[in-house]
Amino acid sequence: MTSHELRSQLASLTTEAFRPELSDIDRLSTLDIARLMNGEDAAVPTAVAAQLPRIAAAIDAVAERMANGGRLIYAGAGTAGRLGVLDASECPPTFNTDPGQVVGLIAGGPTAMVTSVEGAEDSGELARQDLDALKLAPADTVVGISASGRTPYAIGAVEHARALGALTVGLSCNADSALAAAAEHGIEVVVGPELITGSTRLKAGTAQKLVLNMLSTITMIRLGKTYGNLMVDVRASNDKLRARSRRIVSLATGASDAEIEKALTESGGEVKNAILALLTGVDGPTAARLLEESGGHLRAALAHAPR
Numbered sequence: 001m002t003s004h005e006l007r008s009q010l011a012s013l014t015t016e017a018f019r020p021e022l023s024d025i026d027r028l029s030t031l032d033i034a035r036l037m038n039g040e041d042a043a044v045p046t047a048v049a050a051q052l053p054r055i056a057a058a059i060d061a062v063a064e065r066m067a068n069g070g071r072l073i074y075a076g077a078g079t080a081g082r083l084g085v086l087d088a089s090e091c092p093p094t095f096n097t098d099p100g101q102v103v104g105l106i107a108g109g110p111t112a113m114v115t116s117v118e119g120a121e122d123s124g125e126l127a128r129q130d131l132d133a134l135k136l137a138p139a140d141t142v143v144g145i146s147a148s149g150r151t152p153y154a155i156g157a158v159e160h161a162r163a164l165g166a167l168t169v170g171l172s173c174n175a176d177s178a179l180a181a182a183a184e185h186g187i188e189v190v191v192g193p194e195l196i197t198g199s200t201r202l203k204a205g206t207a208q209k210l211v212l213n214m215l216s217t218i219t220m221i222r223l224g225k226t227y228g229n230l231m232v233d234v235r236a237s238n239d240k241l242r243a244r245s246r247r248i249v250s251l252a253t254g255a256s257d258a259e260i261e262k263a264l265t266e267s268g269g270e271v272k273n274a275i276l277a278l279l280t281g282v283d284g285p286t287a288a289r290l291l292e293e294s295g296g297h298l299r300a301a302l303a304h305a306p307r
Helices: 003-011 030-042 044-049 052-067 078-089 091-095 124-133 152-163 178-182 203-222 239-253 257-266 271-280 284-293 298-304
Strands: 072-076 102-106 141-145 167-172 185-188
Touching (some): 030 044, 044 052, 052 185, 072 078, 072 152, 078 091, 078 141, 078 203, 124 152, 141 203, 178 185, 239 257, 239 271, 257 271, 271 284, 271 298, 284 298
Parallel strands (some): 072 102, 167 185
């Protein structure tokens, strides 16, 4: 694509549109600029709401794949790639997922998390190589993320994944995007032109963050990683999380501190097992067996436990 063609393409994108009414923004007071930004941000949840049926359909499809051993893989460049890596990195401590179960790929590799890697986003072939390195399988899901919906790295990832039989989702912030068209599940959260022309780390980035939160969180709820709104699969890897584990068991059972300590010790720190043991009176091995037979779903294990 020539420079002229690229400029013409960008000029046609809502996320790149120029807003002449904001051309004097640098002359406003700091408080007025902050009010403008806050007003812009307030419109993002409404744009996300318009896509909820598509988001929900994608989540159900992702959860079905993951329940059968598939992985959730995000692929993007720049801000979009960083948001995917961020969401993936938060799944192990929050939901006790294996590090390889939710993966974030960013064009240019780990270096691109903190430094711009010039040209990386323009390579669909690089995306294919990154997915091949993960040994992508049909049970996996690839979510391409791109505010413009035209980023070659994100489109290349989705196209390659679809050719291999994996589930594909395209998340963009422009209507009729090439990324959404390439994916089985297209999600286009149109937030409109940015406060600073083309700075898609603003509203578009916020919209992508909100959708990624939904994709991972609701998928994990569907997989039984929560009990009600409690993170019963939390990994107690530091003092804060160990304290949170005890609080979660307390909220779920109403047991005394001594009972909670005993149950967590006997379950090796597994919150689900401790809750099941405290609520039903079964021993540690029985709790572990019931949870395994229930696919890790605490509600199902409780329903099948002897009373």
